[in-house]
Amino acid sequence: MAGFSWFKKKTTDAPSAAPASDATPAGVAQAGATQAGAAQAGATATAGFTIVEPTKPGSETGASTTNGGSRSFASRIRSMFTGAKFDAEDLSTLEDILILADFGVLAAAEVVRQVKVIAKAEGASSEAELKAILVRVLSDALDAPNRALNLDGPNLPYVFLVVGVNGVGKTTTIGKLAKWLAEGDWQVVIGAADTFRAAAVEQVATWAQRAGAKLVAGETDGQDPASVAFKAVETAIEDKADIVIIDTAGRLQNKQGLMDELGKIRRVIEKNARVSETLLVLDATTGQNGLVQAKAFAEAAGITGVVLTKVDGTAKGGIVYTIQKELGVPVKLIGFGEGVNDFAVFVADQFALGLVGQ
Ligand SMILES: Nc1nc2c(ncn2[C@@H]2O[C@H](COP(=O)(O)OP(=O)(O)OP(=O)(O)O)[C@@H](O)[C@H]2O)c(=O)[nH]1
Numbered sequence: 284m285a286g287f288s289w290f291k292k293k294t295t296d297a298p299s300a301a302p303a304s305d306a307t308p309a310g311v312a313q314a315g316a317t318q319a320g321a322a323q324a325g326a327t328a329t330a331g332f333t334i335v336e337p338t339k340p341g342s343e344t345g346a347s348t349t350n351g352g353s354r355s356f357a358s359r360i361r362s363m364f365t366g367a368k369f370d371a372e373d374l375s376t377l378e379d380i381l382i383l384a385d386f387g388v389l390a391a392a393e394v395v396r397q398v399k400v401i402a403k404a405e406g407a408s409s410e411a412e413l414k415a416i417l418v419r420v421l422s423d424a425l426d427a428p429n430r431a432l433n434l435d436g437p438n439l440p441y442v443f444l445v446v447g448v449n450g451v452g453k454t455t456t457i458g459k460l461a462k463w464l465a466e467g468d469w470q471v472v473i474g475a476a477d478t479f480r481a482a483a484v485e486q487v488a489t490w491a492q493r494a495g496a497k498l499v500a501g502e503t504d505g506q507d508p509a510s511v512a513f514k515a516v517e518t519a520i521e522d523k524a525d526i527v528i529i530d531t532a533g534r535l536q537n538k539q540g541l542m543d544e545l546g547k548i549r550r551v552i553e554k555n556a557r558v559s560e561t562l563l564v565l566d567a568t569t570g571q572n573g574l575v576q577a578k579a580f581a582e583a584a585g586i587t588g589v590v591l592t593k594v595d596g597t598a599k600g601g602i603v604y605t606i607q608k609e610l611g612v613p614v615k616l617i618g619f620g621e622g623v624n625d626f627a628v629f630v631a632d633q634f635a636l637g638l639v640g641q
């Protein structure tokens with residue numbers, strides 16, 4: 284099945300997620316429009332905040348040049364078996380490959396056990412047959428019922444809080460996500476609540492412009508991030524916008540003060556709106572350390588979904604399995620490049636196919 288579906292906004296009073304086909308959204312027809320003077324046009328300063336009005340997304344730079352616009356991501360995942368073969372007679376070699384692919388020792392043993400049981404029942408013994416069984420085992424294990432982004436409920440705006448350690452791809456993900464939602468006709472406001480460094484605001488502003496999203500930023504470095512989140516929600520309510528996405532500063536999971544700050548941001552948002560999603564962004568190349576991060580953020584911030592980024596790099600992907608098994612938190616989105624389109628909804632069977640390399 285295709286790896287990507289639009290959350291096309293319904294034109295009813297109570298918006299809800301309606302994953303449709305891979306149809307090209309209306310907004311895409313606008314590609315090629317110029318962005319003359321877009322950067323600062325419409326920027327206004329109101330009592331301690333800068334609000335930058337969106338301009339129509341154009342054909343500009345962020346677009347992926349690497350995947351031809353295709354949203355299929357199986358081919359972008361690094362196969363576990365590149366350069367490695369396993370012995371169909373002795374599945375301990377498969378177990379080793381799974382461990383090297385970041386499954387962790389217990390998970391690898393469990394996957395091999397299941398493959399063995401099915402292979403025996405079906406009389407499968409060749410490497411190709413066993414790989415096909417492995418795909419089935421992995422895609423069944425990775426399937427989760429609550430995979431879709433929560434764009435439901437009668438009250439707008441839906442607020443997405445995006446959290447994670449430094450440099451994992453939070454801001455890039457927000458840019459991709461905002462563009463994708465905007466193409467599905469959702470009106471998006473981005474809150475630049477990473478006030479830690481000035482460059483962070485510039486970076487998210489560039490993404491907001493690409494995505495056609497309104498940006499709400501603080502006026503001074505180090506401004507209370509919760510105040511920016513509050514203002515972003517307030518602005519979205521005034522605008523009757525659909526979605527607010529809050530960018531936060533990267534923080535190490537063992538820095539208690541910074542983790543507590545996430546609680547404060549959430550409480551402030553909740554004065555006026557509900558947090559629909561708290562998305563933890565994880566860099567797939569960090570392997571099993573991702574689980575340590577996920578546990579800490581789950582505890583401190585109550586995460587509702589994981590975004591796995593950099594799946595295009597040296598990532599091995601097995602961490603997805605461990606996180607879902609151990610935390611019960613679904614991987615909702617994956618990022619596989621730096622371009623605005625290098626982003627997809629996680630689809631278990633595609634991911635399994637990519638991992639096994641079929
Ligand atoms: N290859 C690849 N690079 C990515 C991906 N996502 C983000 N990056 C790159 O990773 C780097 C960090 O991305 P950011 O979006 O700035 O990460 P961040 O989590 O916002 O970082 P901080 O705000 O500093 O904590 C940038 O160079 C991005 O271009 C991805 O899916 N694949």
Ligand SMILES: [Mg+2]
Pocket residue numbers: 453454455477483530531532533
């Ligand atoms: Mg950032």
